[in-house]
Amino acid sequence: MDPVQRALLVARLSVMTDESTSPGRQLEHGRNTVQARGWTVAGEATDLDVSATKYSPFDRPELGNWLKNRCHEFDVIVVWRLDRLVRSSKDLADLIQWCEDNGKSLVSATEGFDLGTPFGKAMVAIIAALAELEAGTLSTRVKDSHTALRKMDRWPGGQPPYGYRIIDHPRAGKTLEIDPVTSEAVRLMGEMTIADKSQWEIATRLTTDGFPTPARFHLKEGSNRKTEVSDTWNQSSVGKILKSPATQGFKLIGRSVKERHLARGADGMPIRYTPTGIFTDEEWTRIQQHLAKRSRTRERSNGAAPLLGIVYCDQCEDRLYRVVNSHANGKKYSYYRCVPKTGKPRCTGATFLESWVQELLDETVFEELASLPVTETRFIPGEDHTDELQAVERAMVGVRDEKDIGLYDYVGGQEEYLERMTALVEKRKQLEALPHREAEYVKEPTGETYAEAYGRMDSEERRALLLKAGIKLYIRSMKPIAQFRIYAPTDQIHDALDLPESDRTRILTDLDNRFGGNR
Incomplete structure (x- = not known):
């Protein structure tokens, strides 16, 4: 009678949905073997979602811990089948050597071998070679399958x-x-x-x-993430x-x-x-x-100064930047200033109080954009079946490809293939007979002018509107009188403000008259 030995039950699964080799079933076979031989169960090493072709027994989370840190707690390794342990001859040789060095035995619950006998060692070598061959064949089939799926x-x-x-x-x-x-x-x-x-x-x-x-x-x-x-x-x-x-x-x-x-x-x-x-x-x-x-x-939009990219220095024509200064009385004052550039002298006196600049810009916009109507672009869908036709044609190609690779080589497969192709051909005829009408966008006035829209916008929305329209305010001085000019590219305003096409000539002529030579 075999001496009472402590058995480590080992189970492994590459894909957790594989019912035929589920961990529960593997461990059940192991327990039956332990019970039949009168041994005791020392523990279980179950590794899920672990490939035997990528990880040796010593590198697996559960089994590796038993082999490296807890080998004194068991005498024999019991596995359902050898391929649950190794998929390569090298890994098998390493494991056999480890068992001999540490006085351990290896038993398969279903393949009838015991590493403790010479015949068992020979059987293990043969089974491992077959497992390695099967793994290589499986890898080739997977690659071919992926190529076809593409x-x-x-x-x-x-x-x-x-x-x-x-x-x-x-x-x-x-x-x-x-x-x-x-x-x-x-x-x-x-x-x-x-x-x-x-x-x-x-x-x-x-x-x-x-x-x-x-x-x-x-x-x-149920997934575990390292970060929230x-x-x-x-x-x-x-x-x-x-x-x-x-x-x-x-x-x-x-x-x-x-x-x-x-x-x-x-x-x-x-x-x-x-x-x-x-x-x-x-x-x-x-x-x-x-x-x-x-x-x-x-152009920066999030968190930028309200007038950045809109107000410019009229002396050097560079943009002005906002600067906030703290006064001795504790109050803070915001200015737009011409910042010195490398190789360019600083413009003298090109510093303007933000509140004055904002007021000047608002007055100019309210006056110049007062007559521009706001429109909404509405999409009118067309009737175009090109995409559906292409999808049907791709489906026909897909069915032919499937037939070429033998996916219909079974009883009734030829009839199923002809049925699918007939349905696709009929669908293509129906789509080709349907009418075709181009989609279009139409502009409809909302009853609001852009000056009114500008009045209800917040600072970021106003800046986005002016940037899109390409409007720039060039300032030379604010005192004793304001000296400035406004740049407004009328074609860009038309695109940015979504002006109705029917009023384009009249509105652009009006803009030319308003801005004159300042553009």
């Missing part, structure tokens, strides 16, 4: 882009669809960008409206979402963020998970244009 509208795994969620693919695997909650946040980002709001303003609005941040949205229940999840949006997240083609439902491939690019089908067309993106193609183009424009100007 050519299909199937989700390869991982976190979906913000604005989308993972669903079952109609044929097999997973794909994406637009998420009703987070897509509203993305639409708000796009609308505010088109309205020329800064990414800081967009992030603030998203936080105020309570939209989940990407980190919050992707947080899995933030519910405050930041500018970087807004920019990444609005610039990524994934936001329009396109499939991206590449190992890193920098390497990611559009995945294309056999027809050369970009692969899309959804028939249309969160935005129309026209909206997406406008969003990218606004982002590019802001990237070129790089």
Whole structure:
């Protein structure tokens, strides 16, 4: 009879959803072996989500601790199958050597070997070689599978882009669809960008409206994070979402963020998970244009001085900067001052009290913009089925690709293939027969002038309006009389203030008459 030995039960799982090799089942086989031999259980070493091809037994969290720090507490290692311990001959040789050096034995509950016998050692070597071969074959199959998946509208795994969620693919695997909650946040980002709001303003609005941040949205229940999840949006997240083609439902491939690019089908067309993106193609183009424009100007908007980039020195034509001075009486006074530049002498007397400058600018704006009407741009959707047609054609290519790689090689598969292709061909005919009408934007007056709008805006909104219109106030002196000139590029004002096209000639002529040679 074998002496009573202390057994360490070992279990490992690479994928926690694999029911056939669940930890509970592995440990149950081990307990049955221990009971049949009259041994006692010294403990359990269970490693979940741990690959035997990447981590040796000594590097695993649970088993590694027993082997390195608690080897005096057990006499024999009991495992369900050898591949739960090792997947390479080298790891097996290292483990066998460790067992011999430390007087330990190794037993498989289902494969009938015991490291304590010569035959058992030979069996272990053969099984380990087979396990290593199986691991290599599995790796090749996985790589081939990933290559095929790149050519299909199937989700390869991982976190979906913000604005989308993972669903079952109609044929097999997973794909994406637009998420009703987070897509509203993305639409708000796009609308505010088109309205020329800064990414800081967009992030603030998203936080105020309570939209989940990407980190919050992707947080899995029960997951352990080293850092706390933030519910405050930041500018970087807004920019990444609005610039990524994934936001329009396109499939991206590449190992890193920098390497990611559009995945294309056999027809050369970009692969899309959804028939249309969160935005129309026209909206997406406008969003990218606004982002590019802001990237070129790089004018600070968040927390900047109210008149920064608007008021200039009329002597050197450089911008004025706000300076706050503390008086001996404890009061603080704000000025706009011409700051000396390298290689340029300081302009004498180019310092102006902020309250005077603000009053001068307000009076000028209220007078010059009093007749300019505010309009709202309204989008009238068109009827364009190009995206749907492309989606149908991509689906037809996908079905053909699936047939080429043998996914329909089963009883009834040919009939299923023909049924799908027939349905897609009929869908394409229906879409081609539908009418086509271009979408358009129309400007409608709100009944308010821009002087009135300027009057109800806060300082940041006023600054954003004037910067977008390109209006600049050049000041030479404030005393004894104000000497200044205003620069107002009429074409830029037209674009910035969204003037109605029907009134453009009259309004621009009026602006030319008002500003005269000061432009």
